[in-house]
Amino acid sequence: MTITQPDLGVFETLESEVRSYCRGWPTVFDRARGSRMYDEDGHEYLDFFAGAGSLNYGHNNPVLKRALIDYLERDGITHALDMSTVAKRSFLQTFQDLVLRPRGLPYKVMFPGPTGTNAVESALKLARKVKGREAIVSFTNAFHGMSLGSLAVTGNAFKRAGAGIPLVHGTPMPFDQYLDGRVPDFLWFERLLEDQGSGLNRPAAVIVETVQGEGGINVARPEWLRGLADLCARRDMLLIVDDIQMGCGRTGGFFSFEEAGIVPDIVTVSKSISGYGLPMSLCLFRPELDIWEPGEHNGTFRGNNPAFVTATAALETYWSDGSSMEKQTRARGEQVEQELISITEENITDVKEYRGRGLVWGLEFHDRQRAERVARRAFELGLLVETSGPESEVVKLLPALTITPDELDAGLSALARAVRETVRETV
Template sequence: MTITQPDLSVFTTLESEVRSYCRSWPTVFARAQGSRIHDEDGHEYLDFFAGAGSLNYGHNNPVLKRALLDYLEHDGITHALDMSTTAKRTFLEFFQHTILRPRDLPYKVMFPGPTGTNAVEAALKLARKVKGRETVVSFTNAFHGMSLGALAVTGNAFKRAGAGVPLVHTTRMPFDHYMDDGTSDFRWFEQQLADRGSGLDQPAAVIVETIQGEGGVNVARPQWLRTLATLCQEHDMLLIVDDIQMGCGRTGSFFSFEEAGITPDIVTVSKSISGYGLPMSLCLFRPELDIWEPGEHNGTFRGNNPAFVTAAAAINAYWTDDELKQQILAHAQTIEAALRDTAAHHSGSGYRGRGMIWGLELSDPRHAGRAARRAFEFGLLVETSGAQGEVLKLLPPLTITADELDHGLRIMQRAVHETT
């Protein structure tokens, strides 16, 4: 693809240096539909980024767009803080009857604010309030958000350094496979909990991702998650699952922890819960944990009614049967086969993932970045992850067609091969 240099002057002169994704994809995007996004010069790109997992149902999904336009055309409430609205009622009813009840999940629903980090902050705050303790355990290579509480339970040194203040009241434990496989799961954690001389204050909670997306697509085994859930129960710690990127079908089931057969005490959900890329997040928790006082944790934009509309439409369109789940599982086999073939041609590389979140780890940490840049030149948006950016991360929309998926995977393979 021949790309003429776009005029980026207003962005480079006026917008903060903190901008990042636009540096990887130096063009000006203008419109998008489904799995494809177009820049203002008419170039088309397949999107294997999907808004960092916020567009599981693709760009401008027509079913969700129609519901949103109908709502706006009839002057539906846009902003309402936490007031009761018809849009919120419809979402809660769909969420309860289609998502929670069929999975026998007892959760209360809290709208803590518009972003994932808002949900994480609410979860941490609630866990400490319930247990009356300060310490929260998190894991190596975790990512939970960019506000201070979420950064404290995040592992990435670069992001943590941006806090500017000490990040306290947390302790880190090794994630699944972080140590060599000969090390017993949770041996160090259990020893610290049992030993009164370990210096570990009794934790209020443990927060974990079932698959660490930003950390390098590190997949926790179901047995590892079950053992963690048991450990939390035995030591009076709440289990928080951060399902912000891996929820809403990314791994196949609606919640990523379903495969492990566990029921976390608290779950954070965001990104694709609105279905349309609109800001929205949830903090879900067992009813007995709902000890909030009215207004004790609030936020001006916790009532995004257009997001309630598209979220309800997404649930109704995609989660009343198993059609989407079966498509995800079929796509997963296609992705895995392509990554297996790619890894076989590059010594020292490996791949891992589940559902429609996959990573290709390359032996040279710089290789993934080169491949991502080359893929952009070929018309594919794909990002990197991991502590050194060593993993090429595949995050296509769940609704991508088989032909689009095949085409994108061929571009990915070519980009990897040409940038060795």
């Protein structure tokens, strides 16, 4: 693909140096539909990024867009804090009928603010309030958000350093297979809990991602998650599952923990819950944990009514028969896995491992800088992929759940070519 030099002047002179994604994709995007984005010069890109998981149903999904336009054109409420609105009522009822009730989940629903880190902050705050303890246990390579409470349970050293102050009351434990199976699951964790001299304050809760997205696509085994749930129950700790990126069907089931057969005490949801990329997040918890005082946790933008509208439309469109969406996602995931097997076999000395579930996959190389080169070449070939892991050593695939088999094939072919051609770069 021939790309003319874009006009990036205003971004480079006026926008903060903190910007990141635009550095890897140096063009100016203009429009998007489904799994395709277009820059201002008309160049087309297949999107295997999906708004970092915020666009599970693709860009400008026509069904969701129609619902949103109709709502806005009739002057539907846009901003309402936590006031009762028709849009909120419709979402809550639909969420209960299509998501919670069919799965036997008794959760209360809290709207903590517009982003994932807002949901995590409210989950940690509630756990501490319920248990009357400060300590929270998280896991190696975890990522839970960029506000201070979320950073305290995040593993990435670069992101933690940005806090500028001590991040306290969080203790990391080894994630599944962190020690390559050489140590029984939770041996260290259990020992610290039972030893009065360990220095570990009794935790209020444990927070975990079933698949660590930003951490490098590290997939927890169902038996490990079941063991963690059992440990939490035995030791009087609440179990929080952060489903912000892996929920809303990304791994197959609506929630990523369904495969393990566990029921967390608290669940955080964001990103694709609105269905359209609009800011929205939920904190779900068992009814007996709902000990909030009115207004004890609030926020100006916790009631995003346009997001309620698109979220309701997404649930009605894709989850009224949840099994069909789940089957489609798993089928698309098998398609990805087969191509990753081929890429691995073709580059057997270069690829360290591929791993994933549903429609989230990672490709790791022995050369820790290789993933960045692959992502850069993929962009030149018209494919958007990001990297993840503590050293950005994993190419991360996060296509929309609505992507077609042909689009998936085209993107995977571009990825395979990018891998081959970055080999030649280093020879």
